Amino acid sequence: MTKKKGGSELFKYAVGTLCVLAAAVSAIFAKSSGAFEKNKVPEAENTADTTVEFLDVGQGDCTLVSSAGHYMLIDTGDRDSDDGVLNYLKESGIETLDCMLLTHPHADHIGEAADIAEQIEVKSIIMPLVPEELTPTSAVYEELLDTIEEKGIDFFQAEDDKLSLGSCEVFTYAPEEEYSSLNNYSVLVKIVHGENSFLITGDCEVQEEKEYLKRGIDLSADVLKAAHHGSDTSSSSEWLSAVLPQYTVISCGAGNKYGHPDDETYSRICKYSPKVYITAEDGGILFYSDGKGLSVKTGRKLTGE
Numbered sequence: 001m002t003k004k005k006g007g008s009e010l011f012k013y014a015v016g017t018l019c020v021l022a023a024a025v026s027a028i029f030a031k032s033s034g035a036f037e038k039n040k041v042p043e044a045e046n047t048a049d050t051t052v053e054f055l056d057v058g059q060g061d062c063t064l065v066s067s068a069g070h071y072m073l074i075d076t077g078d079r080d081s082d083d084g085v086l087n088y089l090k091e092s093g094i095e096t097l098d099c100m101l102l103t104h105p106h107a108d109h110i111g112e113a114a115d116i117a118e119q120i121e122v123k124s125i126i127m128p129l130v131p132e133e134l135t136p137t138s139a140v141y142e143e144l145l146d147t148i149e150e151k152g153i154d155f156f157q158a159e160d161d162k163l164s165l166g167s168c169e170v171f172t173y174a175p176e177e178e179y180s181s182l183n184n185y186s187v188l189v190k191i192v193h194g195e196n197s198f199l200i201t202g203d204c205e206v207q208e209e210k211e212y213l214k215r216g217i218d219l220s221a222d223v224l225k226a227a228h229h230g231s232d233t234s235s236s237s238e239w240l241s242a243v244l245p246q247y248t249v250i251s252c253g254a255g256n257k258y259g260h261p262d263d264e265t266y267s268r269i270c271k272y273s274p275k276v277y278i279t280a281e282d283g284g285i286l287f288y289s290d291g292k293g294l295s296v297k298t299g300r301k302l303t304g305e
């Protein structure tokens with residue numbers, strides 16, 4: 001009994017001390033600049049029915065679009081031993097992807113596609129039509145084709161089209177000209193949610209950028225996923241001035257062997273885009289959209305934590 005009483009007194013002391021500490025802490029925050037306002041959450045986050053998340057997948061691309069209970073995955077990052085994207089989808093409670101759009105069949109974009117389609121229901125897959133001489137022979141690509149066939153997944157070749165996902169409109173554009181680089185067959189995706197728009201570019205290089213500029217497509221967007229991991233092959237001034245993004249996301253791995261993002265390209269992007277995020281430094285970049293405004297959260301790592 002004595003012991004119990006002692007414990008309870010200790011508890012009271014601890015609570016009392018915590019209250020004093022809490023009061024001191026809130027006094028400090030109250031005195032400081034006023035920038036810290038409790039419960040001051042941006043409107044879009046409170047009212048968003050749509051999110052667009054650029055996952056931190058190291059050297060690769062992966063974007064998850066969620067709108068009113070519908071999900072679209074654009075690229076899957078490279079295959080890794082952690083199954084980072086697959087596990088993230090599972091942990092997020094996503095049992096069905098309405099669509100998996102693969103911008104082009106390089107491993108850093110389709111790496112986890114087969115594993116995801118094996119374990120999560122994928123209603124449809126969209127990929128670009130590429131010339132035979134550029135068709136990859138990689139294991140990840142072969143496995144993906146096998147999985148599509150085994151699972152009987154609806155498969156579509158990318159074309160200029162308009163789809164709907166929850167409360168979003170999704171515009172896809174496929175190149176019409178012929179190119180020698182597989183990157184230039186990247187499907188261009190524009191997601192429009194009310195007044196907000198996102199442009200996802202795969203690894204599109206300047207030649208493909210020129211084609212879309214020539215075709216007069218409306219490239220303007222609030223958020224741009226910079227093409228080809230911020231490489232010097234992409235993001236020309238003409239392109240950036242047509243998009244004029246408020247935010248740009250560069251998806252690349254820390255210390256990657258390609259030197260992405262390229263310094264000059266990064267500076268050019270900064271000229272046209274007031275805010276630039278790099279997944280290697282900022283972690284995942286999550287945009288909330290309520291159709292009017294955007295708010296953004298950064299820092300989510302796919303593995304660890």
Ligand SMILES: [Zn+2]
Pocket residue numbers: 060061106108109202203228229
């Ligand atoms: Zn790539």
